[in-house]
Amino acid sequence: MNYGSLYLAYKVNDVYGKKENCMKRKSACIVMLLVCVSLLFAGGAAESKKDTPLKDASVYQVAEVAKYIDDDPSSITGTVRFWTAFKGDAGMNDIITAFNKVYPNIKVELNTYSNNSNGNVGVDTALMAGDKIDVLHTFGLNNTTRRWQNDLFIDLSKRLAADGLDVKKEWGSDAYTYEGKYYTIPMGGLSNYVAINMKEWNKANLGKLPTEWTWDEYLEASRKMTHGEGASKVYGGSDYHSINYFAYPLRQMKGYDVYYKEDGTSNFDDPEFLKALKREIMAEQQEKIWFPLTVYRSDSMQAQMTYTTGQVASIVMPNVLRFIRDTKTYPVDWITGFAPYPVEEKGQPNYMAGVSIYSHAGICKGTKNFEAAYAFLKFFSTYGSINLVSAGHMPTWKGTNLENAVQVIFGSREKADKIVDVPSMLKVVFDYSSPSYIENNTKAYSEIESLINQYVLDAHNGKLTPEQALEQLKIEADEAIKNAE
Amino acid sequence: MKRLKYKDTKDAYLFLAPSLVIFITLVIFPILFSLVLSFTKWNFLSGFSGIQFVGLENFKRMTSDRYFKQAIINTFIYALTVVPLSILLALILAYVMNTAVFFKKTLRLCFFIPYISSTVALAAVFKYLFREINGPINLFLANVIRMQSLPQWFTDDRLNKIPIITLLIWTSIGYELIIYMASLSNISHSLYEAADIDGASGATKFLKITIPLISPTTFYLVIVRMIATFKLFTAVSIMTMGTSARANTTMVVRIYGDAFGAYKFGYASAEAWVLFVIILGITLIQFWGQRKWVHY
Numbered sequence: 185m186n187y188g189s190l191y192l193a194y195k196v197n198d199v200y201g202k203k204e205n206c207m208k209r210k211s212a213c214i215v216m217l218l219v220c221v222s223l224l225f226a227g228g229a230a231e232s233k234k235d236t237p238l239k240d241a242s243v244y245q246v247a248e249v250a251k252y253i254d255d256d257p258s259s260i261t262g263t264v265r266f267w268t269a270f271k272g273d274a275g276m277n278d279i280i281t282a283f284n285k286v287y288p289n290i291k292v293e294l295n296t297y298s299n300n301s302n303g304n305v306g307v308d309t310a311l312m313a314g315d316k317i318d319v320l321h322t323f324g325l326n327n328t329t330r331r332w333q334n335d336l337f338i339d340l341s342k343r344l345a346a347d348g349l350d351v352k353k354e355w356g357s358d359a360y361t362y363e364g365k366y367y368t369i370p371m372g373g374l375s376n377y378v379a380i381n382m383k384e385w386n387k388a389n390l391g392k393l394p395t396e397w398t399w400d401e402y403l404e405a406s407r408k409m410t411h412g413e414g415a416s417k418v419y420g421g422s423d424y425h426s427i428n429y430f431a432y433p434l435r436q437m438k439g440y441d442v443y444y445k446e447d448g449t450s451n452f453d454d455p456e457f458l459k460a461l462k463r464e465i466m467a468e469q470q471e472k473i474w475f476p477l478t479v480y481r482s483d484s485m486q487a488q489m490t491y492t493t494g495q496v497a498s499i500v501m502p503n504v505l506r507f508i509r510d511t512k513t514y515p516v517d518w519i520t521g522f523a524p525y526p527v528e529e530k531g532q533p534n535y536m537a538g539v540s541i542y543s544h545a546g547i548c549k550g551t552k553n554f555e556a557a558y559a560f561l562k563f564f565s566t567y568g569s570i571n572l573v574s575a576g577h578m579p580t581w582k583g584t585n586l587e588n589a590v591q592v593i594f595g596s597r598e599k600a601d602k603i604v605d606v607p608s609m610l611k612v613v614f615d616y617s618s619p620s621y622i623e624n625n626t627k628a629y630s631e632i633e634s635l636i637n638q639y640v641l642d643a644h645n646g647k648l649t650p651e652q653a654l655e656q657l658k659i660e661a662d663e664a665i666k667n668a669e
Numbered sequence: 670m671k672r673l674k675y676k677d678t679k680d681a682y683l684f685l686a687p688s689l690v691i692f693i694t695l696v697i698f699p700i701l702f703s704l705v706l707s708f709t710k711w712n713f714l715s716g717f718s719g720i721q722f723v724g725l726e727n728f729k730r731m732t733s734d735r736y737f738k739q740a741i742i743n744t745f746i747y748a749l750t751v752v753p754l755s756i757l758l759a760l761i762l763a764y765v766m767n768t769a770v771f772f773k774k775t776l777r778l779c780f781f782i783p784y785i786s787s788t789v790a791l792a793a794v795f796k797y798l799f800r801e802i803n804g805p806i807n808l809f810l811a812n813v814i815r816m817q818s819l820p821q822w823f824t825d826d827r828l829n830k831i832p833i834i835t836l837l838i839w840t841s842i843g844y845e846l847i848i849y850m851a852s853l854s855n856i857s858h859s860l861y862e863a864a865d866i867d868g869a870s871g872a873t874k875f876l877k878i879t880i881p882l883i884s885p886t887t888f889y890l891v892i893v894r895m896i897a898t899f900k901l902f903t904a905v906s907i908m909t910m911g912t913s914a915r916a917n918t919t920m921v922v923r924i925y926g927d928a929f930g931a932y933k934f935g936y937a938s939a940e941a942w943v944l945f946v947i948i949l950g951i952t953l954i955q956f957w958g959q960r961k962w963v964h965y
Contacts, residue, residue, distance in 0.1 A: 305929045308714055330932065334714035415803065482823035483800045484910060630931055645824050 251348050252566045252583075253286060254559055261289040262556035266564075267307060268321035269299035274506060275574030275592070282571075283563045290556045299323045311336045314550035318557040319564065322368065323543045325360075326629045332362035337546040341365045343558065355565070355580045357541055359624050371565035372543030373578040373620070376432065376525045376536045377612045378402065379504040382605060383518035384409045384418065384497035393521050393608050396534070399433065399463060402498075402526045406473040409497035422475040422496040423464060425487045427637045429500065432536060433460040436527055439535040441625045443632050443661070450632065450661035452654050456528070461643055461650045468644070475499075478644050492516055500525065503576025505613065508603055509593050521605040522612035537612075538620030539578045578614070586614050631664035706938035713934050720935075727939035737940060739916075740923040741947070746830060747919065748898040751837045756890055758838065759845030764879070766846075767853045777846065784843035791840060792907035799823065799832040823909065826916040833917060836904050841897075845890050852886040853879070884963045892955055899948050920944045 254260060270276050272294055280292045295317075297303045304327050310316040311331065320337075322328045331337055344351065344366060351366055352358040360370045380393065388408040394401065406420030423429050434442045434456050445451045467474040475496050479485065488507040490496045492514040507514045525536035545565055547557045569579035573589050590610075594600035600609075635657055643653035682689075707728075710721045731737055762780065766773055783791060798805050799822040810816040823829050856879065864874045880887075902921040909917055918926075920940065928937035 301930045308932075312714065312716070330712075330714065334712065334719070336714065478821060478824045479801050482821060483802060483804075484796070634930075641824065645821070645826070647826055 275571035506576030
């Protein structure tokens, strides 16, 4: 049952019945269009008896339409050049199709860039050129703040206020401003979890999937799932292939700005960093129950490669859905279950369990058609953001109707059941009720991440002990922060 | 007469103008601009108005930049291993192939192909060859040599230059081989015949006749290969992508990282000028030294 569509239909009747003027009839038409849009997202298929609404749907109240859609969408014309790191078949084409059902006279040109240092240089160069990008979907706070600081986005504060859009109420946080202004909307998030090969999990007789577990428990499960030798070895667990994931246990505990202390210096003398680093090295190098980070880096491998080829039985990941839904490129013969990101101690708040803001969208300076760009930006950040789930990312918009998420990602509940354990996926991956990690401080951020890449890998290689690596990291991070001032 | 000379000069400059405009725009201006930038702080995103003059601060910062110093050391290591080894191997191969050898032209082609191939593609292939898990070299070491602890080629600081040096030598041998073969073929046979009459051995002929007479070619190759190695970027960038970069990064990779990774265009320009001074200094030393060992 598509409750969102029913609610919207009710609103249509409500609007049409009570008010008779032309503008409201247009609003009713718009709402009907949105009904069609939501049916499009739902695949237009007959409801499945297996569909169950989310248990805690109160967060996902369907919002008022007028704030997000213009009164006369067909009157807005133009071309919007939209740059994002996701390809068309990762949900972006669906967003554009849905947008054009509401705004038929705005043409959206999709450009996909690589979200790495070279790709972001290309984006920055295009931004500098001034007339190549209208709406930019920017990833990572480091890239986003750099673009704010260099006046590459248009200030949206007044326009959002005029439309009655409270950024904190709509997207969950008002922290992402620059000099008190909103240059981008924090509309995309990441959910970190442990993706589990249920065949290996059940073979190891590990029982039900946990709803909360500690790192010790995850290591124990990894031990039990590890088997084989040489080329046929299956590692029970793995951290994500990014080196900075060694800091994520502290993100889980602290909840914000994990690289920095309150006095502005770096935080790498926190004993929890040493504990996390030693645990990783022990699991990978000594017990050999986790896939080694050194091999990820030296062989340029990524997490989805080791997981979908069965080299690891479980893995910490933020975006496994993007890959396992593509059954042609990543065929697997098991179902993926989901467990939350582990905690250091039971009962601790888990700031990695919720959806952390990761990507932002804004309108670039030099855009020739602000109205068309703004119309697309609003749609992309609201109704359209549900399609981020196809790319493994999460919408942060509070009005998102997540009941459609399964259909959006997999096409139908039947298909989803063949690939994932849907209840654990909905509970863990789409956990909007848990707290999430936020970042406010980006001083010398890219330098700190470079230093982490260097010293953490040195510790993994055995070139430095974990203590030496973190000591040196602390010294150089403090220096970088001082230089940035 | 003067008028004719003026007209000739004017015509000459007119014909040169298109090339000069391109040369000035794409070469001279960027060089001068980078010299100016080396005394500034600029992240390029802020536009020209964001350029801040900082004097010699970039150069002072370089003296305490451990990464850049390590990059200089790494670059010298690459230069001092790749250049002599590749030239020596090329000379030996050229000397052997200059005698009666079957399939000389085919062999010459085989050695030359890596030189004309895409460095990106070759670097990707070598990265695959030296993979820690299931890389052909480690598979050979594990299954044939029965090595217990397999080398971590890209993450072990003691080993991570070896794949890069191997690639660089393999790709440069072809060009050096061709040059040496041409040079060897220009040595008069009468000199060798005279040496034979005097009872000189093969080694003596090689050391006393061949080496001195090809010394100008050797000098040219040393200069050219040294400059090329100091500008090393592609192979290192591709092969070390994602791994511990400090142990095997080069100066140009560091400059690229500072400019396009950290957006420090002023500092990167200063590093580039230091690189220029180093290359110029080494080249001048070589030109001074050639008086002792190059025979024209």
